[in-house]
Amino acid sequence: MADRRPTEATLPILTVNAGSSTVKLSLIAKDDSVLGELELAAPRSQIDPGDLGHAIQGELSGADAVAHRIVHGGERYHAAVVIDRQVRREIGALTDLAPLHQPKSLAALDAVSSQLPDVPAVACFDTAFHATLAPEAFTYALPAHWRERWGLRRFGFHGLSHSWVGRHTPEMLGNTDRTRRIVSCHLGAGASLCAIADGRSVDTTMGFTPLEGLVMATRSGSVDPGLLLWLLEREAVDERQMASALEHESGLAGLTGDDDMRRVLDRAARGDAEAALGIEVYLHRLRAAIAAMAASLGGVDVLVFTGGVGEHAPAIRSGAAGGLGFLGIVVDDAVNQSVGGDGEITAAGAPVRTLVLRAREDLEMVRQTRRALGH
DSSP states (O other), X not given: OGGGOOOGGGOOEEEEEEOSSEEEEEEEOTTSOEEEEEEEEOGGGOOOHHHHHHHHHTTTOOOSEXXXXXXXXXXXXXXXXXXXXXXXXXXXXXXXXXXXXXXXXXXXXXXHHHHOTTSOXXXXXXXXXXXXXXXXXXXXXXXXXXXXXXXXOOOOOOHHHHHHHHHHHHHHHTSXXXXXXEEEEEESSSEEEEEEETTEEEEESOOSSTTSSSXXXXXXXXXXXXXXXXXXXXXXXXXXXXXXXXXXXXXXXXXXXOOOHHHHHHHHHTTOHHHHHHHHHHXXXXXXXXXXXXXHHTSOSEEEEEHHHHHHOHHXXXXXXXXXXXXXXXXXXXXXXXXXXXXXXBOTTOSBEEEEOOOOHHHHHHHHHHHHHTO
């Protein structure tokens, strides 16, 4: 780091991305190069002030601004915003909409702000990219008085990742007319898809909360609400226990006893029937959702895999594409197995192009922060 200290000309921005057990920090220069990055342990969203202070006053020092990933912006925040006391209060008031995720974002925001009180901070919202959803895409078929009283609607998440895909894919492929309709697959511990038309979100799989949609590492994805009501009536569980089970004991973990896709794939390859079923359930839901996103777009030009699983699990990419030939999606098996970083895995002659992109939420946060600050 000593030979790459930030200078006034670099306008470096510190990105802060709080996850379930870590906080990822990156210092990004004006030319989008990475000056430094670090991942700090933050179990149960508890950030060690000493470790944080050492990082941002030491090897990640010199930031002109801080970009914070905030999970939920509600209906109010449709773009990144400079954080002041009022914004901080309003973000905190949205905690009820994301009680398991918003506190992590706020804990990181407060911890960094205490270390860098004079550096402007910007909130970059995971929900904001989906503000372009049409009413037919975000409205639940629920009683009107519920929707009006509580603001019940589909918000969507992973917007920073999907926004990066929507922006970077045309750049990578030459901004042709054949890059206008993109299905973005963010597959990680959390997973969601987004239908992107001309850079705008028109549909997505997550809804009012990040529980809706795909099978994930420990989250159930969509489940018949009648089934959950049936369980509440017949099982000795309350709402809190139900919420914990749906968030932390379901998904791959519920299907296979393991929430790590790498281990589950390895078990399935060795003939483990439980793991094999878990993978097939995961892929069944994934294929159906990709087709649904294509329907929302009236077709698909590019399919993109990103996120930890999307980037590093060739078997998931080929398993998903294997059932989507009717849409024109076919991947080259050899290239799919060997691709690293950003790359194309389209089979020769396939009408739909298939890409693997590294998730760069940090660069999307930087772009939004520069815009919010007028840089």
